Amino acid sequence: MNKPVNQPKAASAAITTRAQDYSQWYLDVIRQATLAEHSAVRGCMVIRPHGYAIWEKMQRELDDRFKATGHENAYFPLFIPLSYLTREEKHASGFAKECAVVTHHRLKSVNGEIVPDPESKLEEPLVVRPTSETIIWAQYKNWIQSYRDLPLLINQWANVVRWEMRTRLFLRTAEFLWQEGHTAHATEKEALEETWKMLDVYADFAENVMAVPVIKGRKTPGERFAGALETLSIEGLMQDGKALQMGTSHYLGQNFSKGADVKFQNKDGQLEYVYASSWGVSTRLIGALIMTHSDDAGLVLPPKLAPVQVVVIPIYKSDEEHVKTMEEAARVAAELKALGVAVRVDDRDMQPGAKYYEWEGKGVPLRIEVGPKDLEKGSLCIARRFVAEIPGEAPDAQRRRRKSFLPRAEAIASIVPTLAAMQAELLERARKTRDARTRVIDNIADFEKFFKDEGGGFAWVHWAGTPEQEDEMAKRFETSIRNIPFEDQIPAQAKGAGVCILTGKPSAQRVLMSKSY
RNA sequence: CGGGGCGUGGCUCAAUGGUAGAGCGCUCGCUUGGGGUGCGAGAGACUCCGGGUUCAAUUCCCGGCGCCCCGACCA
Numbered sequence: 001m002n003k004p005v006n007q008p009k010a011a012s013a014a015i016t017t018r019a020q021d022y023s024q025w026y027l028d029v030i031r032q033a034t035l036a037e038h039s040a041v042r043g044c045m046v047i048r049p050h051g052y053a054i055w056e057k058m059q060r061e062l063d064d065r066f067k068a069t070g071h072e073n074a075y076f077p078l079f080i081p082l083s084y085l086t087r088e089e090k091h092a093s094g095f096a097k098e099c100a101v102v103t104h105h106r107l108k109s110v111n112g113e114i115v116p117d118p119e120s121k122l123e124e125p126l127v128v129r130p131t132s133e134t135i136i137w138a139q140y141k142n143w144i145q146s147y148r149d150l151p152l153l154i155n156q157w158a159n160v161v162r163w164e165m166r167t168r169l170f171l172r173t174a175e176f177l178w179q180e181g182h183t184a185h186a187t188e189k190e191a192l193e194e195t196w197k198m199l200d201v202y203a204d205f206a207e208n209v210m211a212v213p214v215i216k217g218r219k220t221p222g223e224r225f226a227g228a229l230e231t232l233s234i235e236g237l238m239q240d241g242k243a244l245q246m247g248t249s250h251y252l253g254q255n256f257s258k259g260a261d262v263k264f265q266n267k268d269g270q271l272e273y274v275y276a277s278s279w280g281v282s283t284r285l286i287g288a289l290i291m292t293h294s295d296d297a298g299l300v301l302p303p304k305l306a307p308v309q310v311v312v313i314p315i316y317k318s319d320e321e322h323v324k325t326m327e328e329a330a331r332v333a334a335e336l337k338a339l340g341v342a343v344r345v346d347d348r349d350m351q352p353g354a355k356y357y358e359w360e361g362k363g364v365p366l367r368i369e370v371g372p373k374d375l376e377k378g379s380l381c382i383a384r385r386f387v388a389e390i391p392g393e394a395p396d397a398q399r400r401r402r403k404s405f406l407p408r409a410e411a412i413a414s415i416v417p418t419l420a421a422m423q424a425e426l427l428e429r430a431r432k433t434r435d436a437r438t439r440v441i442d443n444i445a446d447f448e449k450f451f452k453d454e455g456g457g458f459a460w461v462h463w464a465g466t467p468e469q470e471d472e473m474a475k476r477f478e479t480s481i482r483n484i485p486f487e488d489q490i491p492a493q494a495k496g497a498g499v500c501i502l503t504g505k506p507s508a509q510r511v512l513m514s515k516s517y
Numbered sequence: 518c519g520g521g522g523c524g525u526g527g528c529u530c531a532a533u534g535g536u537a538g539a540g541c542g543c544u545c546g547c548u549u550g551g552g553g554u555g556c557g558a559g560a561g562a563c564u565c566c567g568g569g570u571u572c573a574a575u576u577c578c579c580g581g582c583g584c585c586c587c588g589a590c591c592a
Contacts, residue, residue: 019586019587023585023586024585027585031528038583038584040583042582042583091592094592097590097591098591133592162591162592164590164591165518165589165590165591166589166591172591219592223592224592225592226592227592231592248592250592280592313551315550315551317549321550350550350553351549351550351553351554352550352552352553353550353551353552353553353554354552354553355552355553356553357552358553369551371550371551372551374551381551383552396552399552403551517591
């Protein structure tokens with residue numbers, strides 16, 4: 001008997017910039033936190049309850065912001081007649097390669113095999129919506145006649161399907177959940193204002209709810225939404241140095257109103273095509289959340305998005321202790337609930353340590369331990385999911401530092417402020433991580449060094465190249481222009497005019513370049 | 518769609534041309550309980566699908582499907 005012993009695999013690989021390891025780490029966090037998994041259906045994802053609860057929290061926060069800016073929710077069909085999609089040529093060709101198409105409406109048994117009934121072939125194929133501009137504007141034609149009907153500010157929460165070549169949980173799945181806003185306006189100015197306003201809503205959500213710092217800017221023409229005159233985006237930087245587009249807002253001009261023939265009569269009695277915007281964010285944001293905050297112990301959630309903000313764990317030996325600590329745990333939970341905290345008591349028959357690992361993996365920000373000693377002293381033990389890092393610190397030392405024992409009343413009173421502090425700390429931490437991976441770069445040699453030797457990140461560079469030269473950069477360095485940041489997004493040391501990093505031609509301002517998802 | 522890797526209990530992985538093992542998880546019993554207690558018993562796999570070679574295929578070959586990495590693609 002000289003067989004090698006199979007070592008159980010560590011809970012997660014270390015966070016690293018190597019693509020394969022980072023990808024494995026990402027999947028490990030998702031599995032450990034039970035957020036989602038692959039479905040048997042190609043490229044599709046099953047979102048587990050914990051993952052879905054996070055999405056629900058995101059929905060609520062976003063929805064509040066949409067309502068506050070005058071929007072209403074509605075719902076439109078899943079199926080788009082093929083002819084609708086082709087009314088806007090650029091739009092149609094932009095999505096042509098990734099559409100799921102329904103061609104039959106009935107099944108039939110042939111030699112024991114169930115197949116689409118050839119006799120049930122649809123006269124016109126139906127496309128499963130990859131986005132809803134066309135079907136919504138077909139409807140808007142009936143809703144809009146007069147300037148009095150404008151602006152029309154509608155949002156839809158829905159699923160969409162894009163048959164992508166390569167999928168990745170949350171980041172790019174064949175089917176995903178999102179919201180899409182579709183607004184109609186009487187003037188170009190108003191539609192543009194809406195486009196910019198909703199990008200601000202997204203940026204506010206990303207930073208103040210997700211605790212992910214983002215950079216707002218305009219996409220280059222090549223990266224625009226198919227059919228848009230202008231596409232704005234917010235871009236975040238993940239822990240492996242790759243950028244993630246976290247939300248987009250499009251100015252559509254009159255392209256879709258012309259395609260669907262939506263005209264209105266203005267105050268002067270003249271017919272005019274309506275101006276449009278559309279904007280959306282998706283479950284991809286959950287991917288951003290994972291890749292921004294999580295660590296080797298699993299998921300880290302900002303308190304505002306944690307379905308469980310505090311978990312209370314009773315610790316006991318005897319039955320008597322069990323009863324008493326459970327009573328106290330229930331009291332603590334009730335008091336926290338009254339303060340508006342999402343709290344859960346974990347009374348499962350398990351070792352306490354095992355529960356700690358499990359809830360940490362799920363990203364719960366705070367844990368309260370209630371043991372016999374606490375009952376005796378009138379205290380509580382509060383453990384944080386994360387603390388500021390001290391380089392080189394041993395895991396045990398950090399673990400000790402994460403716990404604090406406080407008098408009961410003080411402990412209860414500290415929860416809400418501590419959650420608020422952790423929310424702020426996460427944003428601060430993410431900002432530092434991002435800034436440490438951000439460089440102002442003025443020549444190709446430094447650019448190459450940054451992306452090939454130093455792990456890469458955000459590069460502020462001057463650019464005056466052609467689209468072909470953008471492709472050249474992509475081939476050489478795997479980088480692209482994430483966006484052309486707004487003036488107020490540019491850090492002081494990156495402001496001002498200069499010369500293009502590739503061509504040496506004059507450039508008015510820097511753009512944001514990086515590798516990306 | 519091109520290049521590479523992979524597909525074996527729920528999870529992570531071994532092994533083998535003669536129908537399979539481990540760790541973790543799960544169930545039961547005792548034990549333990551402020552960071553994954555320990556011991557014992559038990560359940561759980563037609564080795565991704567289809568075909569070929571062979572007396573014999575989980576293993577070798579071909580095709581398909583799926584997953585991971587790179588490329589292409591990605592409002």
